Each structure stands twice: as C-alpha cells, then as structure tokens.
Amino acid sequence: MKKKILHIALTVCFILIFAGCEDFLDTESYTKQNTSNFPITLEDAKKSLTGIYSTLSLAISNVADTHFYMAELASDDRFGGGGENDKDMQGFDKLMNTKPNRFGTYWEARYKGIFRANMALETMDNCEDWESEAQKNHFKGEAHFLRALFYFELSQTFGEVPLVLKTEAENIPKTPADETYAQIASDLKNAIEMMYSTPYTSVEAGHATKWAAEALMARVFLFYTGYYGKDALPLPEGEGSISRAQVIEWLTDCINNSGHDLVSDYRNLWPYTNEYTVEKYSFTKDKGLRWEDDGNKETVFAVKFGTSVDWGDQFTLGYSNQYNLHFGLRSGNGSESTFPFGQGWGAGPVNSELWNEWRQTEPTDPRRTASILNIETELTDYEWGADKQMEETGYWQKKYIPITAYDEENKFVVSYAVLKDGANVDYQLAHTQDLVLIRFADVLLMHSELAQDATGLNRVRARVGLSPVAYSLEVLKKERRWELAFEGLRYFDLMRWGDAATQLARQEGVAIKNRGVDAVMRAFGGGYQARYEATGGFWPIPDSQIQLSDGVLVQNEGWGTTAAEFIGW
Known part of the structure; x- marks a missing residue:
C-alpha cells in the first residue's frame, strides 16, 4: 500500500498561488489569486493549509542545512563524518562555518511557511462553507501550531530572528528572544484551545493535533526556561505567562486523552524490523518483531515522505527522507555485504564514548544495540575508510539510515520502500x-522532568525491561540520552541544561579513522568549548539575508572570524 502524502497533494496549486509573494522581504503578489478571492471555499482552506505543511518538505530539499541535521551532527553523540571533501558535515560537528550562505534554503523555507501561516490566519474567516465553527477553529489551530514550530526551530538555530506576523512586506531587525518566545507560546496556546479534543486517530495522518501542540509547548517551555534562566514562558504583553504547572496539566491531558501510547517493543519503532528485512537480519530474526510502521501510536508529530521524487526538482526532492541518504554508509559499504544497512554519504558517525558510557551505565539496556550499529559485531564485511570516510568510529546509528531488503524471489533490493511503498529503485531517493x-516517550520524559517525578520515566524504562x-535530574538526563538518541534533541538538551560547553569538549581526543588511518578528534577554531562560548550554541544568519535586509539584520556573535571558518582536516 502506497503511503498517503499530505504535502504532495495540491502542491502545484501553491506554486501558482504563492509564487513571487513570499520572499522574506518581498511579499508583493504577482498572481491572479489573492486575498480578495482566496480562500473562499472549504477546498481553498484545505489548499491554504496544505501550502504551509509543504514547506516542511521544502526545507529538506537541502537537508544538510536543516535544524534536525545540525542538531544531530553538532551534538556530542555524533561526529561530522562524510568524505574528505564534506567539510559542511565536519563543520557542523565543530560549531564552525564552511560557506557564507549556510542555512540559506532552510531560512527561506521556514519564512515561506510563516508567510503562508500568516496568510491563512488572516483569510480563513473569508471561507463561506465551513461545516462548523469547530472545523474552522481546528484549521486555524493547525496554522498556529505550524507557525510556532517554525519560529521555535529558527530560535533554536539562530537565537534571535525577525518576528513577522502579517503578510505585508516589512524589513525588520532581529526580535528579542523574549518577544519571539511569547508569540510561540501564544500560538501554541491558541492551537491547544482551538483544535479538536479527540483521539489522534480521528485526525488525518501528517496533520498537527491538540496533543502535538501540548507536547511542543512543553519542549518550548523547557528550552526557554532552561537556556534563558527563567521560571515561566511569557505571553505577549498584557496576556500573562505560561507556568510550569500549566504545562504539566497539558502534558497530563496528552498522556491521558490523546490515544497515544508506547509501542510494545522499542525495536519495532524502526524500519529495520519491516516485513521485508526483519527475518533476514540476524539482530532481529526469530524474535517476533515487526515494525509498527509510520504513523504508529507513539508518533505525536512527524514529517511525511513519499515516492513522487525527482532529484532535479527542488519542490519534490524534499518528499524523500534525505536524512537517511546522508546518514547511510559510504560507497564500498551499503551494499548486500552490509545488509540491512544501505548506501549513503557517511554523515554522523556515532561517538564511541556514547557506546562506552551507555554500556557502563546501563549494561543490560537493549536500546543500545537497538539504536547503535557496532560494525565489529554486526558487519563482518565492513570496509574501513570506504570512499575516503572521515571521522569514522566503527559505530553508526540505526534509526535514520537506508534499510535494504529481499524480495519474494530472495533478490537484494536497495530499500524496503521499493517493495512496501512502490518507491523507485534508486538508493538516493x-x-x-x-x-x-x-514521540510519546518524549512526552512521558518531559512530564517527569517538569513534575520532578519518576512515573513517566519509569514507564519508558519498563518497556525495555529496566x-x-x-x-533525579541526573537520572533524567541519562534516560533522555538513551531513549531519544539520534532524534534531534540531544544538542538542545545540552544547551538548556547548561552542559553543552563541557560535554562537547569531551569529543576531543576520541579515537577515529580518517581515510582508514588512525587519528583522534582534535580541536579546531580554538576547540569545542571556545566555539560554544563564542556563539552561545547558535549559528550564523545566511549572508544573503543580511544583504537583502540592507544591513538591518546583523550577524550573530562568534561568526565571521577566522576561528569560525572550518577549512578541513
């Protein structure tokens, strides 16, 4: 059965409707459809909402400049990797820059999404055939959720960014973080209050829900109060603030009423237990495992992907999960000899110290081998230094990586998705x-952290037999590291706990191989701690946006210096 893709349907409509009207500083419409005649019908409103969601995929068309990619490679759990010329990957690991317009595609995609959300919120009242007021409110709630998500990602990436809340063209400087987080909180509060209070199964796959908004509110609260040293999350002027107790109440609502739950076996969260792979892979064979599939009960919010992909088309390339390609094994590996782990570009080798610390702290935790590929025990035909692999450790993550398969005639296939979803036989797409x-496990762990109570934490541990x-906070920190490894959260957890500078610096001296030759991770740009202290953990605004603003935007601290530029090993 082919996957349903929310983002692809109606995308062409949005290329026409929004073309030329959503550059960050250029919002003049050059099309016949505008706010005087769109949206008018319920179908128009659906198209408007789809246009916002489609920008999630648009950012992934240049996946190496995204929030999730940065968070993975910049954390202490992974190195940059790639080949000898893949300085972008290696620069992320070292909090260093490699090109003037880093994050350019990502910035543009997120502000396109914000523009579209602003337009939807300004115009949805114009629609004349809503089935009910509740339906209109739910649509608006989704737009509020997505705008909050986009601003939160931008704020975690760049620190302070321009806060644009209307479609009229404006050239404004960076907004203080307190104001942006107040708007994020306001949007999420609106989303929680406006969206349906029904189990997640009643909402179309790929759409935001009230439960996702409650969970994201908790994530925002924890990051803002932790990183900025505050007790509450502000709301816009005159509206008060969001307290810890209120966030706990929302998380409790999500836990009790959303319909979300933990899947039975941690390994069933990941595609290596799919039906075309599971009984051929020695790690999973004869264990009664079966992938719970995308959109399972543990998924609270996810970006969807599909099969209508063209390498040369920016608007469809992001419909393929390009993270898997980047995190795959470099050429020379990734074939049948390394089944079931497929070929890619070798980004993000796992820090061997994560494996060692995990084994020492929780020696019987099955999540370690469920999450990390140890080539010494699993891949006897693995080739070190394949295609000039850099920063190689002998460990790779298993969660987002190409998974190969065998068809009914026992022929090797480059991806299970070829058999399951009808994807093209192309290892890159x-x-x-x-x-x-x-993920629902994160909801439970956030509840434990906010309530300082072990109930949710122990529910997560019980699933894996611990x-x-x-x-205690230290126990919670470890549990988050183990349970949520390689899911884009560790870097921001370190930032909000005040642990980043120290933990990142511990990467120096770790044994690696460059091009198959023994080496150690070493300091660049003064070292990890120096780079973190210089930047606060935030990244450079794309030069193109500074130029477009005629200098109204100014570059973030710690960038534009010799110490900030990574030129390679």
Missing part, C-alpha cells in the same frame, strides 16, 4: 520513512 519530530528508579 527511495526513503519514505517518517521523520518523527515528537528496573524502576527514583527521580
């Missing part, structure tokens, strides 16, 4: 796995 942005523990 046959990646349909959801990118899960919010004994209950008493709550």
Whole structure:
C-alpha cells in the first residue's frame, strides 16, 4: 500500500498561488489569486493549509542545512563524518562555518511557511462553507501550531530572528528572544484551545493535533526556561505567562486523552524490523518483531515522505527522507555485504564514548544495540575508510539510515520502500520513512522532568525491561540520552541544561579513522568549548539575508572570524 502524502497533494496549486509573494522581504503578489478571492471555499482552506505543511518538505530539499541535521551532527553523540571533501558535515560537528550562505534554503523555507501561516490566519474567516465553527477553529489551530514550530526551530538555530506576523512586506531587525518566545507560546496556546479534543486517530495522518501542540509547548517551555534562566514562558504583553504547572496539566491531558501510547517493543519503532528485512537480519530474526510502521501510536508529530521524487526538482526532492541518504554508509559499504544497512554519504558517525558510557551505565539496556550499529559485531564485511570516510568510529546509528531488503524471489533490493511503498529503485531517493519530530516517550520524559517525578520515566524504562528508579535530574538526563538518541534533541538538551560547553569538549581526543588511518578528534577554531562560548550554541544568519535586509539584520556573535571558518582536516 502506497503511503498517503499530505504535502504532495495540491502542491502545484501553491506554486501558482504563492509564487513571487513570499520572499522574506518581498511579499508583493504577482498572481491572479489573492486575498480578495482566496480562500473562499472549504477546498481553498484545505489548499491554504496544505501550502504551509509543504514547506516542511521544502526545507529538506537541502537537508544538510536543516535544524534536525545540525542538531544531530553538532551534538556530542555524533561526529561530522562524510568524505574528505564534506567539510559542511565536519563543520557542523565543530560549531564552525564552511560557506557564507549556510542555512540559506532552510531560512527561506521556514519564512515561506510563516508567510503562508500568516496568510491563512488572516483569510480563513473569508471561507463561506465551513461545516462548523469547530472545523474552522481546528484549521486555524493547525496554522498556529505550524507557525510556532517554525519560529521555535529558527530560535533554536539562530537565537534571535525577525518576528513577522502579517503578510505585508516589512524589513525588520532581529526580535528579542523574549518577544519571539511569547508569540510561540501564544500560538501554541491558541492551537491547544482551538483544535479538536479527540483521539489522534480521528485526525488525518501528517496533520498537527491538540496533543502535538501540548507536547511542543512543553519542549518550548523547557528550552526557554532552561537556556534563558527563567521560571515561566511569557505571553505577549498584557496576556500573562505560561507556568510550569500549566504545562504539566497539558502534558497530563496528552498522556491521558490523546490515544497515544508506547509501542510494545522499542525495536519495532524502526524500519529495520519491516516485513521485508526483519527475518533476514540476524539482530532481529526469530524474535517476533515487526515494525509498527509510520504513523504508529507513539508518533505525536512527524514529517511525511513519499515516492513522487525527482532529484532535479527542488519542490519534490524534499518528499524523500534525505536524512537517511546522508546518514547511510559510504560507497564500498551499503551494499548486500552490509545488509540491512544501505548506501549513503557517511554523515554522523556515532561517538564511541556514547557506546562506552551507555554500556557502563546501563549494561543490560537493549536500546543500545537497538539504536547503535557496532560494525565489529554486526558487519563482518565492513570496509574501513570506504570512499575516503572521515571521522569514522566503527559505530553508526540505526534509526535514520537506508534499510535494504529481499524480495519474494530472495533478490537484494536497495530499500524496503521499493517493495512496501512502490518507491523507485534508486538508493538516493527511495526513503519514505517518517521523520518523527515528537514521540510519546518524549512526552512521558518531559512530564517527569517538569513534575520532578519518576512515573513517566519509569514507564519508558519498563518497556525495555529496566528496573524502576527514583527521580533525579541526573537520572533524567541519562534516560533522555538513551531513549531519544539520534532524534534531534540531544544538542538542545545540552544547551538548556547548561552542559553543552563541557560535554562537547569531551569529543576531543576520541579515537577515529580518517581515510582508514588512525587519528583522534582534535580541536579546531580554538576547540569545542571556545566555539560554544563564542556563539552561545547558535549559528550564523545566511549572508544573503543580511544583504537583502540592507544591513538591518546583523550577524550573530562568534561568526565571521577566522576561528569560525572550518577549512578541513
């Protein structure tokens, strides 16, 4: 059965409707359809909403400049990797820049999404055939959720960004973080209050829900109060603030009423247990495992992907999960000899210290081998230094990586998605796995952290057969690291806990291989701690946006210096 793709349907309509009217500083419409005649009908409103969602995929058309990609490679759990010329990957790991317009595509995609959300919120009242007021409110709630998500990602990436809340063209400077987070909180509060309070199964796959908004509110609260040293999350002037107690109440609502739950076996969260692979892979064979598939009950919010992909088309390339391609094994590996782990570009080798610390702290935790590929025990035909692999450790992550398969005639296939979803036989594009942005296990762990109670934490541990523990922040930190490894959260957890500078610096001296030759991770640009302290963990605004603003935007601290530029090993 082919996957349903929310983002592809009606995309062509949006290329026409929004073309030329959503550059960050250029919002003049050059099309016949405008706010005087669109949206008018319910179908128009659906198209308007689809246009916002489609920008999630648009950013992934240049996946190496995205929030999730940065968060993975910049954390202490992974190195940059890639080949000897893949300085972009290696620069992320070292908090260093490699080109003047880094994040350019990502910035543009997120502000396109914000523009479209602004337009939807300004015009949805014009629609004349809503089935009910509740339906209109739910649509608006989705737009509020997406605008909040986009601004939160931008704020985590760049620190302070321009806060644009209307479609009229404006050239404004960076907005203070307090104001932006107040708007994020306001949007999420609106989303929670406006969207349906029904189980997640009643909402179309790929759409935001009230439950996703409650979970994202908690993530925003934890990051803002932790990183900026505050007790509450502000709301816009005159509207008060969001308290810890209120966030706990929302998370409790999500836990009790959303219909979300933990899947039975942690390994069933990941595609290596799909029906075309599971009984051929020695790690999963004869264990009664079966992938719960995309959109399972543990997925609170995810980016969807599909099969209508063209390498030369920016608007469809992002419909393939390009993270899997980038995180695959470099040429020379990734074939039948390394089954079931397929070919890609070798980004993000896993820090061996993560494996060692995990084994020492929780020696019986099955999530370690469920999450990390140890080539010494699993891939006897693995080739070190394949295609000039850099920063190689012998460990790779298993969650977002190409997964190969065998068909009914026992012929090797480059991706299970060829058999399951009808994807083209192309190792670069046959990646349909959801990118899960919010998982129910994280909801439970956030509840434990906010309530300082071990109930949710121990529920997560019980799934993998670990004994209950008493709550402490240190226990919670470890549990988040193990449970949520390689899901784009570790870097921001370190930032909000105040642990980033110290933990990142521990990467120096770790044994690696460059091009198959023994080496160690070493300091660049003064070292990890120096780079973090210089930047606060934030990244450079694309030069193109600074130029477009005629200098109204100014570059972030710690960038534009010699110490910030990575020129390679």
